[in-house]
Amino acid sequence: MMERRILTCWPDGSQTLEIVEEPEVPEADPAGEPAE
């Protein structure tokens, strides 16, 4: 497993860092969220 560092920049100027694990060979959509 690899770690993905996801940084979110919020409207108030704050930032949050989320570290998620994902397979060694990541897919095109790293977060795996469904398409609209």
Place this chain on the structure above:
Amino acid sequence: MNQTANYQLNQWDPADRILRTDFNSDNEKIDAALKTSADAIAAETAARESAVSAVSGRAGLQLIREGSITEDANTINLQLTDIDWSQWRAVHLYVEPYTSTTSKTFSATWGSNSSYSFGSMSGNRAGEAPENLLHIILFPLYQSQRYICAISMGVSSPGFVEFSSRFGADKYIRLSYTDTTYLFQAGTIYKIWGEK
């Protein structure tokens, strides 16, 4: 005794008596006239400042927000939930990406859907003048329910894009490396402007 034409201040002839009350009367008239003039100037200044402010609010680019990332990351999500799309003809996103490599490209997408792609591009080396700058112009045209349409510049294939997602959807712009080996570095700059 004569008086001036505008404010009726006393004008003494050689034969006129000089009285304290005449001076007091003149000073009261001068004081009142100066106050009236000062009030009029203040009112005119306020009116002009208000007019300039009103025009400024509808002209040119207005900075909505800007910042730089404080942590290294493989993915950056720029949340756009503060933008009232119905208030803007266009919204400009500018990114100065500093990255751990300039030989690999990252993608810019609307949300997490990889098919809503603005394109891909390389980053810049920290400490050097940036060569790769991302500029996306979104065109809500004062309609939050409009489908996303934009011009994307700085990417390897710049051009016009359109997605079947709406501006009013709770969305963000994502910059992301597929491979977690590569990072956006702290100091990467972003700016968002609104255009009336």
